[in-house]
Amino acid sequence: MRFYKFSNESAIWRSLAFAVCVAAMPLASSAEPMHAIAMYGEPALKPGFEHLPYANPDAPKGGTIRLAESGTYDSLNPWILMGNPVWPIFTQPGLLTESLMMRSIDEPFTLYGLLAESVDTDPDRTWVEFTLRPEARFSDGTPVTVEDVMWSYETLGTKGHPRYTAVWSKVAKMEQTGPRSVRFTFNTADRELALLMGMRPILKKTQWEGKDFSQSGLMPPIGSGPYVIDKVDAGRAISFKRNPDYWGRDLPVNKGLHNFDEVRFDYFGDASAMFEAFKAGETDMWRELVAARWDRDFDFPAVRDGRVLKSEIANQRPSGIMGLVMNTRNPIFADWRVREALIEAFNYRFINMTLSGGKDPRITSYFSNSELAMKSGPATGREAELLAPFVAELTPGTLEGYALPEGGERAIDRTGIRAALKLLEQAGWTVQDGQLRNAQGSPFAFEILLNQSGSAMRSSSETRQIVDIFVESLRNLGIRPQVTLLDSAQYVERTNNYQFDMTWYERGLSLSPGNEQLLYWGSAGVEKTGTKNWMGMKSPAAEAMIAEMGHATTQEDYRAAVRALDRILTAGRYVIPVSYSPISRLAHRSNLHYPEKTPLYGDWPGFMPETWWQEERK
Structure with a gap:
């Protein structure tokens, strides 16, 4: 110095x-x-x-x-x-x-x-x-x-x-x-x-x-x-x-x-x-992220004798988005029908029951658990007005309403697999000799990249278990992805430069989204490294809604712009979402305290x- x-x-x-x-x-x-x-x-x-x-x-x-x-x-x-x-x-x-x-x-x-x-x-x-x-x-x-x-x-x-x-x-x-x-x-x-x-x-x-x-x-x-x-x-x-x-x-x-x-x-x-x-x-x-483990895995001596306490802290913030993101910079994910097909093949109900006992709700939109979340059914009022100029570019379901498939109770959801095959065929992919290929005979091949240290919200073993169930389901479509585990430094380097096809994705969102949304979903991030736009989305409609959020002078106009953005993101089908918890589960030493009044977030x-x-x- x-x-x-x-x-x-x-x-x-x-x-x-x-x-x-x-x-x-x-x-x-x-x-x-x-x-x-x-x-x-x-x-x-x-x-x-x-x-x-x-x-x-x-x-x-x-x-x-x-x-x-x-x-x-x-x-x-x-x-x-x-x-x-x-x-x-x-x-x-x-x-x-x-x-x-x-x-x-x-x-x-x-x-x-x-x-x-x-x-x-x-x-x-x-x-x-x-x-x-x-x-x-x-x-x-x-x-x-x-x-x-x-x-x-x-x-x-x-x-x-x-x-x-x-x-x-x-x-x-x-x-x-x-x-x-x-x-x-x-x-x-x-x-x-x-x-x-x-x-x-x-x-x-x-x-x-x-x-x-x-x-x-x-x-x-x-x-x-x-x-x-x-x-x-x-x-x-x-x-x-x-x-x-x-x-x-x-x-x-x-x-x-x-x-x-x-x-x-x-x-x-x-x-x-x-x-x-x-x-x-x-x-x-310790922050426990899985409800089933909260009920099952906290019977060790320190809990039984009172040295460790279990606290549940509620919040009113958006769920954000968490799950497997598809990188549309890879041409095979550029077609929304392909992305929808993989969402259909991801048997959420079975995975949620296996991992959390079905206790936690699914992320149904990027702003679930808050008043900013899009409503079910068609867009109306100010939301519809904001989206109207972009109707030609919007993914099906944005205006009409979009809902995720529920999945089945067994490991292989036959209904989802049939729906996925139909969508893939419409996109030009068919099963040939047991492998999904396009008209030129090229196989539908991609890599799922994972961090061996896990993430902020999921352990490495849990994300691997989710991926393993998903990969097994994909075999029914003639798809055999490669799963690669990297150490943290290598993983950060590759994701910062978008060198992946599919990976685990987590984005926390606040009750007042604004300019940071351009970092998450803005078109500049398609090529500019280091942004959070891992899916590579390029949507003038999304950027217009973010701008509208910054211009809004009333809560009503602001809320309409956020809900319209939520529709664009959710119906874009960029992420295969999993569950979220509306509470935080904190296990901690008994000599640690926090105030009785907990904050909105x-x-x-x-x-x-x-x-x-x-x-x-x-």
């Missing part, structure tokens, strides 16, 4: 130059700066609130929580595409780095000031301005400055992961408007941008001078959050210790949060090893370990 010392003289010149710049700046807006900003309506918490409603301000501080991750890591920079990073730095908001504003997970989409003491914008949200808190500090004690903010935004927008670059392209101008203020002016009419600009991690500019930000590595980033990186055991473990000098510990948004002295993440080869470690007392918490980033604490039960 390089350190620079400026003389008093250069500091004077910088101050004079700043004064000149400020004098030349336009006058500030007459709008009243706010403590918070909501996507629609007013923030639930008024100025002067004492703490977030789902935090316990009296939670004791101290102790260690040991959490588990699957796979490995080779980078401490999660803000770029390269490398296999320590995801907790990115997925645990406010752990190491902070943003200008903080999201409340008890509201669909509302931000409250964190590094920024206030936010200001115009009625049409064509610009947004943030004013930093004067007390904001990095963990090394240096102040968080507007220069750090502007450098972070430009660097992330030009050298960072695609999740940042897409939004940055909509910023026409970034300018310093005061000693602690920065304004972003947009080139696109999109009301969500004012909020998104408050959610970028703020990094310390001088730490990165002379270094290539786009390269992965194990340099510990300097942040302003409540924790600092303590110990790094590359690829195997990482621990964060609470910063006793954390500048923001007394802010209302932080009261009752960040209660552990140490947060440790240990890495394991797969979910099975993680579970065994939890049973043995080597980790403190339930067990969501910002809840665990942020709101939890350690205390022996009376």
Whole structure:
């Protein structure tokens, strides 16, 4: 790391130059700066609130929580595409780095000031301005400055992961408007941008001078959050210790949060090893994703004697999408009838009974379990109006309504197989000498790529079991796919570059979807690497609905646009969906506690370990 010392003289010149710049700046807006900003309506918490409603301000501080991750890591920079990073730095908001504003997970989409003491914008949200808190500090004690903010935004927008670059392209101008203020002016009419600009991690500019930000590595980033990186055991473990000098510990948004002295993440080869470690007392918490296992596999000694408790936490967030995604960049999946045929061949009822005892409901749309989900039957009202200009390109079922096949109770669903064969024949594929081929005699061949470490929501053994049942069913269609298991690093490399035919796919969705939807489904991701558009969809209709979501000024118009997008995605038949759980099942050490009031999003980033604490039960 390089350190620079400026003389008093250069500091004077910088101050004079700043004064000149400020004098030349336009006058500030007459709008009243706010403590918070909501996507629609007013923030639930008024100025002067004492703490977030789902935090316990009296939670004791101290102790260690040991959490588990699957796979490995080779980078401490999660803000770029390269490398296999320590995801907790990115997925645990406010752990190491902070943003200008903080999201409340008890509201669909509302931000409250964190590094920024206030936010200001115009009625049409064509610009947004943030004013930093004067007390904001990095963990090394240096102040968080507007220069750090502007450098972070430009660097992330030009050298960072695609999740940042897409939004940055909509910023026409970034300018310093005061000693602690920065304004972003947009080139696109999109009301969500004012909020998104408050959610970028703020990094310390001088730490990165002379270094290539786009390269992965194990340099510990300097942040302003409540924790600092303590110990790094590359690829195997990482621990964060609470910063006793954390500048923001007394802010209302932080009261009752960040209660552990140490947060440790240990890495394991797969979910099975993680579970065994939890049973043995080597980790403190386990998220069970399968209802049948929740009922069946938690009769070990620590549960029986009360050292481990089972908690169920409800939520009202969308199911998102989870299942096997088909890469339409491969010509065999370009025809919707082929994709529908494979959905018919996937015997969901039997698979669900085998894996979860049939207890969890199926994902029937990308926004299941929420008011944003499309309704059954034909599109009506505003939804139909939004979709009408694209009727010629829409997949059958988008306007009329689309429902997934139910499947049968036996391993082979004859009804589904017959329906699949009929669809494949319509698409030009027939069974010839026991193998599915097209008119030119080319076989229907593809690879199913799997991560041997599993995924965030499914263990490797579970996804393999699902795939094995599916592969056996496909034999009845004359299809014999190749199944390939890769380690995490190889899997990330191939999926980032879309080098797969079919793979396991998971995308969590919020109650306020917006610009991130372009990263998931936008046509730029057909060729641009690193996006979440793994299916390779290219749909002007989908992009128009995403734009409409950004333009909407009422909840009704917004909801109609999301439901119309849901129709396009679901009827597109890109993913063979499985089940989801409307609750989180958390098994944890008995000395771990969480507040009685759980947030709207339930067990969501910002809840665990942020709101939890350690205390022996009376």
